[in-house]
Amino acid sequence: MLKSSSASYIRSYDRAIRLIQRHLGDRISIPFRLQLQGCSYQFGDAPPLISFTINDRNGLAALCSFDELKFCEAYMSGSIDIEGDMLQLPGFRSILTDRHVLDYLLSRMLPLFIGQTHTNQKAIARHYERDEDFFLTFMDATRCYSQAVFERDDEKLETAQLRKLEFALSSCLVKPGDRVLDVGGGWGTFTEYAGKRGIRVTSLTISGQSEQYIKDVILKFELPCKVIYQDFFDHAATESYDAIVILGVMEHLSDYHAVMRQFRKLLKPGGRVYLDASAYREKYSKPTFISRHVFPGNHSYFCLREFIKEVDKTEFEVMSVHNDRHSYYLTCKAWAENLDAAKDVIVERWGERLYRTFRLYLWGSAHSFLNHGLEAYRVVLERPAEANLRRQ
Incomplete structure (x- = not known):
């Protein structure tokens, strides 16, 4: 269950579902289930192979960002739970992005400053x-x-x-x-x-x-x-x-x-x-x-x-x-x-x-x-x- 049941959060949930639907379009590589506020929503026509439960606002924000790093960090912190076939999870990456150019540049430049x-x-x-x-x-x-x-x-x-x-x-x-x-x-x-x-x-x-x-x-x-x-x-x-x-x-x-x-x-x-x-x-x-x-x-x-x-x-x-x-x-x-x-x-x-x-x-x-x-x-x-x- 979500930690908040306020009306504003319900509206955020509704906006999130619409945003996810628009973002996905026909790009559903694996069928999955999304659970928010005690409600369950299925994406894809086949039975879901994996299920995501959003536990708080951070989890919802990470999901709606479609940012791979934020999604992973939300799972690491417990804001998102994952159940099902974990081997299928990376298939979900097709709808996420990973554009952290600064991280990449810092990792390449660090040896220049402190040595390999x-x-x-x-x-x-x-x-x-x-x-x-x-x-x-x-x-x-x-x-x-x-x-x-x-x-x-x-x-x-x-x-x-x-x-x-x-x-x-x-x-x-x-x-x-x-x-x-x-x-x-x-x-x-x-x-x-x-x-x-x-x-x-x-x-x-x-x-x-x-x-x-x-x-x-x-x-x-x-x-x-x-x-x-x-x-x-x-x-x-x-x-x-x-x-x-x-x-x-x-x-x-x-x-x-x-x-x-x-x-x-x-x-x-x-x-x-x-x-x-x-x-x-x-x-x-x-x-x-x-x-x-x-x-x-x-x-x-x-x-x-x-x-x-x-x-x-x-x-x-x-x-x-x-x-x-x-x-x-x-x-x-x-x-x-x-x-x-x-x-x-x-x-x-x-x-x-x-x-x-x-x-x-x-x-x-x-x-x-x-x-x-x-x-x-x-x-x-x-x-x-x-x-x-x-x-x-």
Whole structure:
């Protein structure tokens, strides 16, 4: 029920319905139900797949603005409730706009004023510097926070994640005793997987929570590994690495020229790079909701075309590229389902707002991968043992 039943609010409700009808016209991509003031209004001819309940004036104003960011923030604050098939929710975006040019410009300009390293630290802290138990409520036992590799849609997430980890390891052609740089160590996924095989992993992270978690993993399993609190672009090594592995971190490394320069500085001739990432065909493009509330800073989806252009300026060779779009859909869907199943625990420990924020993020991501809005790739590079004359 709405918090106010005044006549003026009833008139606002009537105006809102007329405004929505005019705005929609014939552009109803999914049938939905709207509930205001205890009344229910259906849009579309088919049975509604999703239902929105407006709880206060802020929710009504957000809906009538047709602004995607305002709509998301109204849901995050509880001014709007959403029920039904969450995988269909992003289809509602077709009637919303996302034109926050100032947010976009600020995210692009921030590194010019405070530097890329500091920008990365602030952005990573906003997303990752929270109790790791929160993330573990929706991830599987591998703790891998990037796409799994599914062979069947009905596979367990853990099975698909282990397949991806094995692919990353085997693609790099490493053996026990080899040195591997793990960029963005997360919760020690690759460190544990490779370290248990005698591979000496150096894990980089700029999250204090992540650093301590990986230290604990190394001690628990007595791994021949170490973790360093340091940005990838600042890292230097006295001895070249046999391989570099980047699981779901290329979204934070958008300066591909600098990335390739670091690869060349850190990787021995004959060494390989494995990376995977969510991707988009245009560089520096992401919804304002994501940039403001999920991944701030100049985070951007991986752009394969632009990355390959930079690779082509070097002696590095592209050994393989794999399209993981459907696998990332299945991964995000599993995460979102796990998040919903853990709702009561999450709300009790970390609050309703965090649950709602990640609910929008994970279901929205699943929808984008399913409907080709987003892409995902695994890429394997090799630095030839005898480099040709091309240089950056």
